[in-house]
Amino acid sequence: MKKLSFLLLFSIITAFSLSATNVSGPITSNTLWSVANSPYVVTGNILVMEGVTLTIQPGVEVRFDASKALQVNGTLIAMGTAADSIRFTSNTTQTPGAWGNIYFPNTSTDVVFDDAGNYLSGCILEYCIVEYGGNIEGTNANMLRLDDALPGIRNCAIKNAANAGIEIHYPHYDTLNYNLSNNCFRHCKLGITALSYLSWIYITNSSFIQNECGIDANALMKIDNNLFSGNSQALSMDSRSVITNNEFSDNETMNPGSSNFIISVRDEVDFTNNLCQRNGSDLIYCFFMDGMGIIKSNIFTDNVCTSGSGSLISVFNDNDNGYCPLFFENNIITNNSRFKPLEVRLAMNVPATFTSNVITNNFTTADLLNVNNLFTGALDTTLITFKDNIITQNFSTSDVLTTFKGKIALNQNSFYDNGPSAFILKNNNSPAFQPYLDVSNNYWGVETVEELSEIIYDFFDDANLGITLHDSILLAPPASNPVLPPANVxxxxxxxxxxxxxxxxxxxxxxxxxxxxxxxxxxxxxxxxxxxxxxxxxxxxxxxxxxxxxxxxxxxxxxxxxxxxxxxxxxxxxxxxxxxxxxxxFPLGIKEIKETADFSIYPVPACEKITIELKNLNDYSSLSIVNIQGQSLKTIHLTNSKTEVAIEELTRGMYFVVLSGSKGISMKKVIRM
The missing domain is CATH 2.60.40.10 (Immunoglobulins)
Structure with a gap:
C-alpha cells in the first residue's frame, strides 16, 4: 500500500513537471502564452523584441528561476480578470529577491486608453500578481522597472519585492500625465520609487500595506484616494506633490526617535482632506523650499507615539525669499497622545496663516503648539496670522501650553479648559522685539486681564523674553470660531x-x-x-x-x-x-463630571501601574478605568486611601480614572505609555 501511494505521488509530480513549459531567449514573433501550457518556467532571460507582442492569457502562471528577467522591447499584454489573474512569481523560494525583474525600456510601446479608460493598445499589466522579485546576480533590481516607458499597470498586486515594487524613470520635460490606479503594494522594501521632471504621475485608488516605504519619489505626484497602513514610512517626497483624500492608518517607523517621519515632504505641497489615525511615531514633516505649503481640512485622530514624545505635525522652511507662504486651515487635531501636535519653524519673511483649526483633547509632555520664526529682527516684516482657532480640553505636563515667536497677529482664538500647564502662552521673542505681541482679542477662559497676566509667560517672568500686551480680553468664544465641541457628555x-x-x-x-x-x-x-x-x-x-x-x-x-x-x-x-x-x-442620573483635587494619580504617564491617593476615603467608594469611547474597562472597590491599579494590559493611549461615592463623581486623565 505504501509503495502504491509513493508511485501515485511520483506520477503526479512527474505529470506536473512534464506539463510545465520552459522558456528562455529572444521572442522574435508574436507569441501567446496559454493556460493549457501553464506554468511557464523562465529558465533563461527572455527578450521580447521590438515590434513583437507577447500575450499572456488569464490564469497563466510565470515562474522565474533565480536572477532571471523578462525584458520587453516590444509589447507585453498581460490582462487577467478579477476572477482569473496572471501570476509572475519565483520558481525557487518564496522569498523577496528570488528572481530578477520585468523591465520596460524606452523602446517598449506605451499604453493607450480611450477617454473612458478602456484599453486600446500598448503594454499593459491588469489583474496580475507580481511577487518575490528584485535581485539579479546579487545586484539589487526593482521588480517592475519602467525606464522612459509608460506601460499600463492597474488592478495588480505587487508583493514581497526585495527593492521597489515599481520603479518609474521618466527623464523628460513634457507635460505628460501618467496614472497607476487600483493596485496593491504589500511587503515591499519600496512600493513605488519615481524620478521625473515636468510629467505628473498620478497614484490613485491603491493600497500600500506593510512596506518599509510606500512611495519614495523625486517627481511631480498627485496621490489621491489611497490607503497607507502598517508601513514604516508612507511617503518620502522630494518634489512638488498634491496629497488628497488618503487614509494613513496604523503606520509606525522602524526606528522611533530617529527623526524619521511617516510622511516626509520636502518641496511645495498640498496636503488636503486626509485622515491620519492610529499612527505610532513622528507623523508629518513638511519642509517646503519652493512654492507654497497647504495643509487643509485634514483629520488627525487617535495617534499615540509609542516611543518617547514625538511630533505629530512639523512644518519647516528656511527659504527667506518670501515666495513660500504656508496655509494651515480647517484641520481637526483630536485625541492624540504623547505627541507635540504642531511645531512650526519659519524663515524670515515667510508669511503663514493658521485659521479655523480645532485642537482638542490631546495629551503631550511638551508644548502643545510651537510657532517659531527662526529669524526675528528689524527686517522681519511678514505677519504670521493665527486666527479663529480653538485650543481646548488638552492636557500638557509642560509648564507652557503654547509658544509663539515672531510678528504674530493673534486674533479671535479660544484658549480655554486646558491643563495642567501653569502658562497658556509663552512669548518667545526678545525684549527689544517690536511690535509687541498683543493677545487681547482672544478668549482665554478668564474674566479679567489680571487673571490673564498670571497665565502668560513673558518679559515680566523672564527678562530674556518678549513683552506681551493684553489691555482687554474676550469674555466668550468669538462667533467666527469653528463650533465648539459639547462638554460633559x-x-x-x-x-x-x-x-x-x-x-x-x-x-x-x-x-x-x-x-x-x-x-x-x-x-x-x-x-x-x-x-x-x-x-x-x-x-x-x-x-x-x-x-x-x-x-x-x-x-x-x-x-x-x-x-x-x-x-x-x-x-x-x-x-x-x-x-x-x-x-x-456613568450611573443613572449623573449628568456632569469634572476634574477634581480630591485625589491624585501618579505616575502620569505610566506603563505598568498607577497609584490613586484620596484626600478623604469617605468621599469615594469605587474606582473605574474608562477609555475615551466611554467603555468601562475595570472597576475596583476602594477600601484604602491609597490604591494601586495595574494598567499594563491596556493598550497605549488616554484613559480616565473615574471615582464615585458620597461626593458624587469625579475624574482625572491618565496616559498608558
Whole structure:
C-alpha cells in the first residue's frame, strides 16, 4: 500500500513537471502564452523584441528561476480578470529577491486608453500578481522597472519585492500625465520609487500595506484616494506633490526617535482632506523650499507615539525669499497622545496663516503648539496670522501650553479648559522685539486681564523674553470660531437596548442643534446619526451602553447631509459642526463630571501601574478605568486611601480614572505609555 501511494505521488509530480513549459531567449514573433501550457518556467532571460507582442492569457502562471528577467522591447499584454489573474512569481523560494525583474525600456510601446479608460493598445499589466522579485546576480533590481516607458499597470498586486515594487524613470520635460490606479503594494522594501521632471504621475485608488516605504519619489505626484497602513514610512517626497483624500492608518517607523517621519515632504505641497489615525511615531514633516505649503481640512485622530514624545505635525522652511507662504486651515487635531501636535519653524519673511483649526483633547509632555520664526529682527516684516482657532480640553505636563515667536497677529482664538500647564502662552521673542505681541482679542477662559497676566509667560517672568500686551480680553468664544465641541457628555443604560445621552448646552450664540452618532465607529465615521435639535439629552433605541457614542454641535450654516465620502464631513471641516465629543459611561442620573483635587494619580504617564491617593476615603467608594469611547474597562472597590491599579494590559493611549461615592463623581486623565 505504501509503495502504491509513493508511485501515485511520483506520477503526479512527474505529470506536473512534464506539463510545465520552459522558456528562455529572444521572442522574435508574436507569441501567446496559454493556460493549457501553464506554468511557464523562465529558465533563461527572455527578450521580447521590438515590434513583437507577447500575450499572456488569464490564469497563466510565470515562474522565474533565480536572477532571471523578462525584458520587453516590444509589447507585453498581460490582462487577467478579477476572477482569473496572471501570476509572475519565483520558481525557487518564496522569498523577496528570488528572481530578477520585468523591465520596460524606452523602446517598449506605451499604453493607450480611450477617454473612458478602456484599453486600446500598448503594454499593459491588469489583474496580475507580481511577487518575490528584485535581485539579479546579487545586484539589487526593482521588480517592475519602467525606464522612459509608460506601460499600463492597474488592478495588480505587487508583493514581497526585495527593492521597489515599481520603479518609474521618466527623464523628460513634457507635460505628460501618467496614472497607476487600483493596485496593491504589500511587503515591499519600496512600493513605488519615481524620478521625473515636468510629467505628473498620478497614484490613485491603491493600497500600500506593510512596506518599509510606500512611495519614495523625486517627481511631480498627485496621490489621491489611497490607503497607507502598517508601513514604516508612507511617503518620502522630494518634489512638488498634491496629497488628497488618503487614509494613513496604523503606520509606525522602524526606528522611533530617529527623526524619521511617516510622511516626509520636502518641496511645495498640498496636503488636503486626509485622515491620519492610529499612527505610532513622528507623523508629518513638511519642509517646503519652493512654492507654497497647504495643509487643509485634514483629520488627525487617535495617534499615540509609542516611543518617547514625538511630533505629530512639523512644518519647516528656511527659504527667506518670501515666495513660500504656508496655509494651515480647517484641520481637526483630536485625541492624540504623547505627541507635540504642531511645531512650526519659519524663515524670515515667510508669511503663514493658521485659521479655523480645532485642537482638542490631546495629551503631550511638551508644548502643545510651537510657532517659531527662526529669524526675528528689524527686517522681519511678514505677519504670521493665527486666527479663529480653538485650543481646548488638552492636557500638557509642560509648564507652557503654547509658544509663539515672531510678528504674530493673534486674533479671535479660544484658549480655554486646558491643563495642567501653569502658562497658556509663552512669548518667545526678545525684549527689544517690536511690535509687541498683543493677545487681547482672544478668549482665554478668564474674566479679567489680571487673571490673564498670571497665565502668560513673558518679559515680566523672564527678562530674556518678549513683552506681551493684553489691555482687554474676550469674555466668550468669538462667533467666527469653528463650533465648539459639547462638554460633559454622559450616557445612561435604560435597559432593553436603550441608552440615554446627556450633555451641557454650548455657549456659542449661533448654535442650531446637536447631532448624536453611534454604531461601528471606524475611520472617523459612524453607522448611525440622529438630530437631537436643541435638546441636551437624547434616547437611542437599539444601542448598548458599551457602544461608542458621540455628540456634535452645529450652527446656523450647517447643511444637512453635506457629507461627500468616507471621513470627509464637510460641515465639520468647514467649522459648522464641532468635532466629536465622546461619552463617558456613568450611573443613572449623573449628568456632569469634572476634574477634581480630591485625589491624585501618579505616575502620569505610566506603563505598568498607577497609584490613586484620596484626600478623604469617605468621599469615594469605587474606582473605574474608562477609555475615551466611554467603555468601562475595570472597576475596583476602594477600601484604602491609597490604591494601586495595574494598567499594563491596556493598550497605549488616554484613559480616565473615574471615582464615585458620597461626593458624587469625579475624574482625572491618565496616559498608558
Amino acid at each position: 454622559g450616557k445612561t443604560d435604560l435597559g432593553n437596548n436603550r441608552v440615554q445621552l446627556s450633555w451641557l448646552a454650548n455657549s456659542d450664540a449661533d448654535i442650531k442643534g446637536y447631532n448624536v452618532y453611534w454604531g461601528n465607529y471606524t475611520g472617523f465615521t459612524f453607522e448611525h446619526m440622529a438630530d437631537a435639535g436643541l435638546n441636551t439629552n437624547f434616547i437611542i433605541d437599539g444601542a448598548s451602553v458599551d457602544d461608542t457614542i458621540a455628540v456634535t454641535a452645529y450652527d446656523n450654516d450647517y447643511i444637512s447631509g453635506n457629507k461627500t465620502k468616507k471621513w470627509l464631513n464637510e460641515n465639520m471641516l468647514n467649522g459648522h459642526e464641532s468635532a466629536y465629543s465622546f461619552e463617558l459611561h
